[in-house]
Amino acid sequence: MKNKKTQKLSISTRAVHGKRLYAYTGPVALPIYQTSTYRFENSKLAIRYAEGDESVYVYTRYHNPTVNEVETKIAFMQDGEAAALFSSGMAAISTAILSLCKSGDEIVSIPSLYGGTYRFFRDTLPNYDINVKYVEVNSLDDLKYLITPKTKILYIETPTNPTLDIVDIAKLVKLTRDAEKEFKSKITIIIDNTFATIINQQPFEFGVDLIIESITKYLGGHSDLVGGVAIGNKLLIKKVKTLAKHLGGCADPFAAFLLDRSLKTFELRVKRQTENAFVLAKVLSKHKKVNRVIYPGLVTHPKHRLAKKQMTGFGAMVTIEVKGGAKGAVKVCDNLKVAINAMSLGGTETLVSIPVYSSHVNMSGEELARHGVTPGMIRISVGVEGIDDLVNDFNQALDKN
Numbered sequence: 001m002k003n004k005k006t007q008k009l010s011i012s013t014r015a016v017h018g019k020r021l022y023a024y025t026g027p028v029a030l031p032i033y034q035t036s037t038y039r040f041e042n043s044k045l046a047i048r049y050a051e052g053d054e055s056v057y058v059y060t061r062y063h064n065p066t067v068n069e070v071e072t073k074i075a076f077m078q079d080g081e082a083a084a085l086f087s088s089g090m091a092a093i094s095t096a097i098l099s100l101c102k103s104g105d106e107i108v109s110i111p112s113l114y115g116g117t118y119r120f121f122r123d124t125l126p127n128y129d130i131n132v133k134y135v136e137v138n139s140l141d142d143l144k145y146l147i148t149p150k151t152k153i154l155y156i157e158t159p160t161n162p163t164l165d166i167v168d169i170a171k172l173v174k175l176t177r178d179a180e181k182e183f184k185s186k187i188t189i190i191i192d193n194t195f196a197t198i199i200n201q202q203p204f205e206f207g208v209d210l211i212i213e214s215i216t217k218y219l220g221g222h223s224d225l226v227g228g229v230a231i232g233n234k235l236l237i238k239k240v241k242t243l244a245k246h247l248g249g250c251a252d253p254f255a256a257f258l259l260d261r262s263l264k265t266f267e268l269r270v271k272r273q274t275e276n277a278f279v280l281a282k283v284l285s286k287h288k289k290v291n292r293v294i295y296p297g298l299v300t301h302p303k304h305r306l307a308k309k310q311m312t313g314f315g316a317m318v319t320i321e322v323k324g325g326a327k328g329a330v331k332v333c334d335n336l337k338v339a340i341n342a343m344s345l346g347g348t349e350t351l352v353s354i355p356v357y358s359s360h361v362n363m364s365g366e367e368l369a370r371h372g373v374t375p376g377m378i379r380i381s382v383g384v385e386g387i388d389d390l391v392n393d394f395n396q397a398l399d400k401n
């Protein structure tokens, strides 16, 4: 999948220019084709489209020049052959999954998934007779017993949400490919790379087939758009896009424009956020009102060595467990002045949320335990603010608990 030629350009260069590294006449900023449909000079074009020529624009649910430009750029940035943009991360996830599975098929995943994905697996897929089995992150060898000839997808996230556990991607890929050989089948390996982003983790290098990201988070980066993306080889993306036409979760041209604007500062933002997160995690581990800080960059993280091996940075998400359970977590969140109490992540502003009241609402005690989520947890999406202001803000809020 990796193209050596593109490797010479940094992610920032690709994010700013896309493939347009040549002189041309035209706008510097990406034009927004805010149109639902396209005019044909004459019916020859309609006939060409009807005969299968996809370069003829007909309708924005199928394709749009603004959206297509950003898809090409994101694929290029992430060393994928092609990409499909969606109206949300969940639209990307559900469309990709359904494009690869039919009734009777199976998926193997990990229990500690983003809550929305987990609930889609738990509440919706069984209605289509698609069964999801879970392998514990610390017992990956069990994959040998879970994969069957019916398995079509291995679906993972790492670092996990909100417990920031690290899943061994290379090991999972190897076990899956071994099972494919045994069953003479094809299993598509999908990773949700939203938390790490391509800056901190490059899943195609491990042999993953499809990367999915909620662009609402770091790629969008300003808490002002909702979107999702799937990146992979041309054949896989064609399959995903075909179903996307039916399910209809297409990206809006204006959201694609905002995304393109955000991509230009993507590397700058994520690098600063990652640096801030590391400092904040170290400071918070010393606070007496904090029971536990979970950050893959800390040597105290149980999978620190694995994180060091498979990531190029430890990410900008930090999870802490404060004293006093859910009450303590509420008190700390309500006393923060710089950090914002809001449910998303990845934006320039630091956001905090309490998983039992947000991403992991609607789950039984047993499910929470399986996900490793405790009532006193606060998930921090570290922003680009001055680090001293963040440190002071968290210290004063924790002191009041």
Ligand SMILES: Cc1ncc(COP(=O)(O)O)c(C=O)c1O
Pocket (backbone or CB within 6 Å): 088, 089, 090, 091, 114, 116, 157, 161, 192, 194, 195, 213, 214, 215, 216, 226, 227, 228, 344
């Ligand atoms: C890791 C992860 N994946 C996917 C999603 C879903 O993305 P969206 O909210 O854009 O549908 C989220 C949302 O929080 C997420 O955190």
